[in-house]
Amino acid sequence: MSNELEDLINLFSKLPGLGPRSARRAILHMLKYKDTLMPNIARTVEAAHRTIKLCTICGNVDIRSPCSICLDDKRDNLSICVVETIADLWALEKGHVFKGHYHVLGGTLSAVEQRGPDTLNIENLVRRVAENNIREVILATNATIDGQTTAFYISERLEPLKTKVTRLAYGLPVGGELDYLDEGTLSAALASRKALA
Ligand SMILES: [Zn+2]
Numbered sequence: 001m002s003n004e005l006e007d008l009i010n011l012f013s014k015l016p017g018l019g020p021r022s023a024r025r026a027i028l029h030m031l032k033y034k035d036t037l038m039p040n041i042a043r044t045v046e047a048a049h050r051t052i053k054l055c056t057i058c059g060n061v062d063i064r065s066p067c068s069i070c071l072d073d074k075r076d077n078l079s080i081c082v083v084e085t086i087a088d089l090w091a092l093e094k095g096h097v098f099k100g101h102y103h104v105l106g107g108t109l110s111a112v113e114q115r116g117p118d119t120l121n122i123e124n125l126v127r128r129v130a131e132n133n134i135r136e137v138i139l140a141t142n143a144t145i146d147g148q149t150t151a152f153y154i155s156e157r158l159e160p161l162k163t164k165v166t167r168l169a170y171g172l173p174v175g176g177e178l179d180y181l182d183e184g185t186l187s188a189a190l191a192s193r194k195a196l197a
Contacts, residue, residue, distance in 0.1 A: 059104030
């Protein structure tokens with residue numbers, strides 16, 4: 001196998017959800033349509049790299065910063081939904097279940113993997129809540145141990161601000177991840193959110 005091909009497979013196999021086997025299949029598919037698909041993928045990736053920015057307010061990705069959600073004045077600017085990842089934000093947006101603003105943490109706290117608060121976008125959240133007199137913060141971290149720990153930590157950090165802090169009520173067993181919920185469940189989880197004890 002040529003170096004170029006090996007590099008390509010190695011690169012693709014690092015993507016989440018693609019092991020070496022799926023990476024090989026994806027590359028072979030691209031090679032089958034080498035003259036149409038490959039240049040198209042290369043151009044699209046290059047254009048995305050050039051234009052896509054990380055929103056400095058919420059951590060979403062968009063072609064502008066602040067992103068279009070942060071700039072949308074039709075949304076409730078007194079509530080912030082805190083999510084672990086951009087994929088979770090997209091899941092909530094796709095379900096049209098939330099009309100406020102978002103804050104993307106960029107992961108969770110983890111004792112096992114030694115991820116502390118400074119690895120997450122938490123300071124910006126605390127500042128945002130304080131400076132904008134946010135009425136409600138909805139913690140929509142996953143129903144995993146790390147997700148719960150993170151929600152608890154954030155609620156403690158927000159405590160002095162006296163903002164209402166709620167947590168999604170999950171209609172699924174502990175361990176559930178937001179990105180995998182269907183829209184109905186997501187909507188119900190949001191509607192029946194409860195205050196953190
Ligand atoms: Zn934003």
